[in-house]
Amino acid sequence: MVVKVYGPFYASPKRVLVCLVEKEIEFETSPIDLFKGEHKSPEFLKLQPFGQVPVIQDGDYTLYESRAIIRYYAEKYKSQGTDLLGKTIEERGLVEQWLEVEASNYHPPLDNLVMHILFASALGFPSDPKIIQESEEKLGKVLDIYEERLSKSKYLAGDFFSLADLSHLPFTHYLANSMGKEYMIRDRKHVSAWWDDISSRPSWKKVLQFGAPF
Numbered sequence: 001m002v003v004k005v006y007g008p009f010y011a012s013p014k015r016v017l018v019c020l021v022e023k024e025i026e027f028e029t030s031p032i033d034l035f036k037g038e039h040k041s042p043e044f045l046k047l048q049p050f051g052q053v054p055v056i057q058d059g060d061y062t063l064y065e066s067r068a069i070i071r072y073y074a075e076k077y078k079s080q081g082t083d084l085l086g087k088t089i090e091e092r093g094l095v096e097q098w099l100e101v102e103a104s105n106y107h108p109p110l111d112n113l114v115m116h117i118l119f120a121s122a123l124g125f126p127s128d129p130k131i132i133q134e135s136e137e138k139l140g141k142v143l144d145i146y147e148e149r150l151s152k153s154k155y156l157a158g159d160f161f162s163l164a165d166l167s168h169l170p171f172t173h174y175l176a177n178s179m180g181k182e183y184m185i186r187d188r189k190h191v192s193a194w195w196d197d198i199s200s201r202p203s204w205k206k207v208l209q210f211g212a213p214f
Helices: 009-023 043-048 066-076 089-123 129-150 169-176 189-197 201-208
Strands: 003-006 029-030 055-058 060-063
Touching: 003 201, 009 089, 009 169, 009 201, 043 089, 055 201, 060 066, 060 129, 066 089, 089 129, 089 169, 129 169, 169 201
Parallel strands: 003 029
Antiparallel strands: 003 055, 055 060
């Protein structure tokens, strides 16, 4: 069965799509318009009770939460496509560590920036300059830690591209492009080289063809 991915035009679903491309897994997409409230329809809520994207359907198996989905496919198809988990238990531990860092430390301030710089007017709430400033400061401190880490290894978990790097792609794309905050990447030599590397992967270029609402 071909994997079905709901919500391909948004950032978190793109985290799933790039994983599927790296793992050479066939998929089809089903657009969900968040601005029209399609994620709150009774039919969609049967798949995802919290009304969020992405969701995948793989035959009779349904899974949501993008990081859970990429872990699932990286494990299920470990010997197929790009190995995104590492070859040893120690490498796997570092992949999981940096995935957690991305989810807990990197994503929250970046998500605030995305919401208040890109989405505020479309979602009908005022952009808050204080939140933008505080979030940029928090993200800057996280990126300083990344700079130190990436001065010692090519990728976050070591010298191999993994889920830890992949998970950063969709939201960092906003940071480096449409938000006008590219200097946060470029002012840090090793972060900049890392971003140029991971964002130039054919898988990510393919996923960008799906476009975005902004």
